[in-house]
Amino acid sequence: MAIQQQIQEAAIKSLEQLYGKTFTAKDFQINKTKPEFEGDYTVVLFSLLKPLSKSPDALGNELGKHMVESHPSLFTSYNIIKGFLNLTVADAFWMQVLTQNYNDVCFGKGALKHQKVMVEYSSPNTNKPLHLGHLRNNFLGWSTAAIINANGYETVKTCIVNDRGVHICKSMIAWQLFANGATPQSTNTKGDHFVGDYYVKFNDEYKAQVETLIGKGVDKATAEKEAPIMKATQQMLLDWEAGKPEVMELWKEMNSWVYAGFDTTYKRIGSDFDKIYYESNTYLLGKKTVQEGLSKNVFIQKEDGSVWIDLTADGLDEKIVQRKDGTSVYITQDIGLAQQKYDEYKIDESIYVVGDEQNYHMKVLQLICKKLGLPYADSIHHLSYGMVELPTGKMKSREGTVVDADDLLDEMERVAQQKTEELGKVKDFTAEELKELYKTIGLGALKFYLLRVDPKKKMIFNPEESIDFHGYTGPFIQYTHARIKSILRKEKVQAEKVHDTSLLKLEKELLIDLENFPSVIEQSGHEHNPSHLANYVYNVAKTFNSFYTEHSVMNAESEEKKQLRLLICELTANVIASGMRLLGIHVPERM
């Protein structure tokens, strides 16, 4: 059990024995003691004063005395400053944490929950390559799933590929018009970029056609509707839905190019899925639900045949769920897919990693499911994340200010190589080992940079800052790990030589941090927020570096101290590696 919880329970027990009153964990707080005071953990007494009619000093003394006396192996002393009861935890406790967990690769993991959680993330469109925004989504989704898994839940990583619709047809039309039969192979272009280029070409041509029409005196709205390339696109969408063979063939071929490109990038960033849904297979789902909704009077049909739900009583609007021509809209598909996920996997919780621009949509989705009385409605959770912006403002694909994922990864690796060469610490590495290291560092820097920020906040991506490998960064943590490993290569731990011993300030500080690892994993999972873990691992690395500078391991004051510090090194490396793994970041043995 976590020390903080143990202290809380000890306090509850003491309060009961002293005053005959029962308190719960919510009635008072246990905090880490601020560094400027003596002690490790602090009971905040203020909220207990009134119910017990005690002064801070009286309560502090009575409670402190009772807690220390009834747990002689856990607490060694206490002191009271104002309304704060500071407790010093026995070194023996920290030693126990150390010796029990130093070589346990499962340290931090939670007990099996026998529940299944699905995490949907990435969900790309097949008309353009991945960009920086997708990276935030992928890293968040992958890491959240890993963290939830570490908390003892079975996880299913999934993704819905938006492989149909008008945006896909735009790329297809442009390819027909301008490509002269070119392919990714013939032009030596990565498939997703190749298709994306035709999406851009479409927009250029469309814009030109609209302007020509406006020049001829057509009003803007009409011009946008009547531009030949747009009309052709709309016709193609109808042909696709009708299953016209040559359209289907082109669609399949162009999508296959995109998938080949995506596969390369996903492999590179370590994103993977247990199940992939394709919109072309799911876009008709949900129609049955619409009928059920109508018969339950949850939905209403208007005179023109369109179907709506009235959410005004919930502070939202009226929302259409089926067009007058009987075709389904986006949210209808989502209702259908939610049902399918539930049917196929019997999931207990369903997490959607979707940008905050769709907060309203997700709210509506869940509300509709609730009103339909669907059993999984309450298990839907939206992991909403903010947009990634550049120092110059928003990324806009039309203005060419989008940071391409592949380009960015190349750049990160290039900088990793340059910095590694400047430092010259791994000159004996083979070419292959070097390549692997550059990838590890470059990708680690990027992932950490994107994951260290609270998901729900929008973030600024500063290209220069992101490639800084000092301070609060992934490479800093990787470097700390490599440093520790360098020591551990020199000497093997002999745990039996370590006995109870008094701990120095930095030794204890590090152990207090390390003991907290399981709680941080739990909190990150519970809140669907990997940034807590990122912050935590950074702090562990930072504390270790202070310890490392202050105290020598190999030339320790005594053999016993040396062995103790080797154990601390082992546990620290273990926690850093495990924590980083849950963020999807590898840590090198040397760098």
Place this chain on the structure above:
RNA sequence: GGUCCGGUAGCUCAGUUGGAUAGAGCAUCAGCCUUCUAAGCUGGUGGUCAUUGGUUCGAAUCCAAUCCGGAUCACCA
């Protein structure tokens, strides 16, 4: 206009189930490598926690109003 989210050091961010003198990194200044990897460590400078009012022993944190920025409110996805 309605709804939702955000505003903390020059910059990027922690800290928000209310707790002690608000913390990191970057930048800047001053130190530390004949000793386990200096991608490191130690210290200095830097704050009206957007503003105003309220709640109370105590507010960056809760409530209200205001200002600023963003998202969203399509028979688009």
